[in-house]
Amino acid sequence: MTFAGLTVAYWAVLVAALLPIGCAGLAKWGMFAVPRREGGYDNHHPRAWLARQSDWRARANAAQANSFEALPLFMGAVIIAHQLGAHQTRLDLLAFLFVTLRLVYILLYVADQATARSAVWSLALAVNIAILFA
Template sequence: MTLANYCLIAACLLPIVCAGLAKSRGFGKPRREGGFDNRDPRAWLARQQGWQARANAAQANSFEALPLFIAGVLAAQQMQAAQARIDLLALAFITLRLAYIACYLADKASLRSVVWAAGVACSVALFFA
């Protein structure tokens, strides 16, 4: 398995990590005290504020970023591009997504947008690798 394939798995797990962060303050508390409500998790998440709300938004964006990245890796591999280049772009994408999530949690909106754009550029570059 290539490094890019491992990056595909990592990219698929990032939204789950963000969801866990968004829900973390509610774990272990009873629902009546504001704890996580697994009966209506989307409504519970929609009521969150601050970094938890931003973690939930990062979760949604991480899911949104997946199709282009997955397609880019698979297209590059199908076109038999240099695997080292594919691996480099995939690793750069994952690194940028981690930075993006960190920027989202830290409420660094302008930097987050720059990092997001660089991640999209990596995904698009895979089609031309």
């Protein structure tokens, strides 16, 4: 199945590439209107500001880093599966499942559900490996 010339799996790569940006936005949520001197977001030193955050903001920033870390394997797996002629419907479903699991992972990370988060991370890794060998 294709849309605008891209398979669902390739669209999933785009969505996965945007997930870290969403996590960064979540970490900064509601702090743009707060003055810097009162702890609001500091666009002059964004990494230092994020490093000082705690609780859910810090976890959203950690989810951002992990989302970047998961991206290369997913992108590579989808490209390799396409090149090797994987069954398209299977590949599309697995890629969609990967992105869904990563979204759940981010939500669990921000909600501080460590055990469930780790289980979902493991499932997403397994799906990614399944894509590679699809």
